[in-house]
Amino acid sequence: xxxxxxxxxxxxxxxxxxxxxxxxxxxxxxxxxxxxxxxxxxxxxxxxxxxxxxxxxxxxxxxxxxxxxxxxxxxxxxxxxxxxxxxxxxxxxxxxxxxxxxxxxxxxxxxxxxxxxxxxxxxxxxxxxxxxxxxxxxxxxxxxxxxxxxxxxxxxxxxxxxxxxxxxxxxxxxxxxxxxxxxxxxxxxxxxxxxxxxxxxxxxxxxxxxxxxxxxxxxxxxxxxxxxxxxxxxxxxxxxxxxxxxxxxxxxxxxxxxxxxxxxxxxxxxxxxxxxxxxxxxxxxxxxxxxxxxxxxxxxxxxxxxxxxxxxxxxxxxxxxxxxxxxxxxxxxxxxxxxxxxxxxxxxxxxxxxxxxxxxxxxxxxxxxxxxxxxxxxxxxxxxxxxxxxxxxxxxxxxxxxxxxxxxxxxxxxxxxxxxxxxxxxxxxxxx
DNA sequence: TCTGGGGTCCTAGGACCC
DNA sequence: TCTGGGGTCCTAGGACCC
Numbered sequence: 001x002x003x004x005x006x007x008x009x010x011x012x013x014x015x016x017x018x019x020x021x022x023x024x025x026x027x028x029x030x031x032x033x034x035x036x037x038x039x040x041x042x043x044x045x046x047x048x049x050x051x052x053x054x055x056x057x058x059x060x061x062x063x064x065x066x067x068x069x070x071x072x073x074x075x076x077x078x079x080x081x082x083x084x085x086x087x088x089x090x091x092x093x094x095x096x097x098x099x100x101x102x103x104x105x106x107x108x109x110x111x112x113x114x115x116x117x118x119x120x121x122x123x124x125x126x127x128x129x130x131x132x133x134x135x136x137x138x139x140x141x142x143x144x145x146x147x148x149x150x151x152x153x154x155x156x157x158x159x160x161x162x163x164x165x166x167x168x169x170x171x172x173x174x175x176x177x178x179x180x181x182x183x184x185x186x187x188x189x190x191x192x193x194x195x196x197x198x199x200x201x202x203x204x205x206x207x208x209x210x211x212x213x214x215x216x217x218x219x220x221x222x223x224x225x226x227x228x229x230x231x232x233x234x235x236x237x238x239x240x241x242x243x244x245x246x247x248x249x250x251x252x253x254x255x256x257x258x259x260x261x262x263x264x265x266x267x268x269x270x271x272x273x274x275x276x277x278x279x280x281x282x283x284x285x286x287x288x289x290x291x292x293x294x295x296x297x298x299x300x301x302x303x304x305x306x307x308x309x310x311x312x313x314x315x316x317x318x319x320x321x322x323x324x325x326x327x328x329x330x331x332x333x334x335x336x337x338x339x340x341x342x343x344x345x346x347x348x349x350x351x352x353x354x355x356x357x358x359x360x361x362x363x364x365x366x367x368x369x370x371x372x373x374x375x376x377x378x379x380x381x382x383x384x385x386x387x388x389x390x391x392x393x394x395x396x397x398x399x400x401x402x403x404x405x406x407x408x409x410x411x412x413x414x415x416x417x418x419x420x421x422x423x424x425x426x427x428x429x430x431x432x
Numbered sequence: 433t434c435t436g437g438g439g440t441c442c443t444a445g446g447a448c449c450c
Numbered sequence: 451t452c453t454g455g456g457g458t459c460c461t462a463g464g465a466c467c468c
Contacts, residue, residue, distance in 0.1 A: 045435095045436035046436050047434090047435095047436065048434080048436095049437095052436075067435090068434070068435040069434070070435075071434085073434085086436090112467095113468045114468075115468085196466095196467080198466085199467080201464080201465060201466085202466085230441090230465090231442075232466080255438095255439075256439090258438085258439090259437080259438055260438085261437065261438080262437085263435085265434090307435085308435055352436095
């Protein structure tokens, strides 16, 4: 019998929860610093560049996501806003603890990002879902100190919407959408640009067609959506109408590409400087590849000058070289330097550079030619030694010479809090 | 002075093959 | 002179996500 003929009644009704930490990074900072309670808090991106997280108090001051920090420096001082550099060691660790608590409610969990997870409650009959949401919330707050919001609905896209409603309109932080009537009400309450999968470009287009809410969007004909927004747009419509099209992904999929890139704290015209940075990025890509047991077939290097600088010609370029399926930092650095030589032009003030490796395959499927074998084995052994020593004795104890010593282009992090949960020497201190 | 970083998926079009 | 038709693979560019 063809699949399409399977009778409908065997289809189970789905129910997903989307849980995420409110203002996650800002909340993490608060856990270890009670003085921040009820105060405006913002967290800055790498290089202290832009705002990436705000507490509710900071939002109330009109501070927007993505604003360059220098633009609102005055406001931050005047309003006594507490600003922090990103502290990913802390946020990553807090994230793991939070996810651990989620798994106590169901093993069917998909970790979607550092601060959010989908939980599949489809198979749960006769449980009070709203109460479960409240329990999750209470337990996370008790053990981790992070406030979370819980949205429950029959599809992932609707769970996202429920989560937004929980955050914006529900005092208890939980919203359950479980009937056609509630679905329609929720769609009418949701501006179309807030729908998961509808971004800036499509929003502009939809607004031109008088589509303002998620509800309006679901009234558009399938063919129109298919033509203008491809199959992904159509999938979004179905999800909004309650048909689940986006399945859970329980196992993290191996990456298909890996990238390391940085904006320099200062611009540079010096080839050696950029070469050193690019070598370090290539090496970092190698580490990421080895961690997931992949090898890469392609390596791209890109550089660019400051795209915001007036009165200066903007230059951006990239070059891709073929690799012979490797994850050796030595190979990657060589390839990266080869590519950099091709795109580096004297006289420009470079502001950013990066390395992307793609065409990833599992390491074990690697085909070796007779001549490659010797190098391959040798490199593999060297990399294993480097990775092991760095893991045991501290990061970057060992590195390839091309990565350089100066590191002058490294990150600026003027306001980083302590790594309370991952460093013995940075444990929280309590005075009695 | 100062504007992040790291991913995914889809489509169209070209190269190439039989 | 007329210049097939179908398939696969790859890549660049665009859109989206957190």
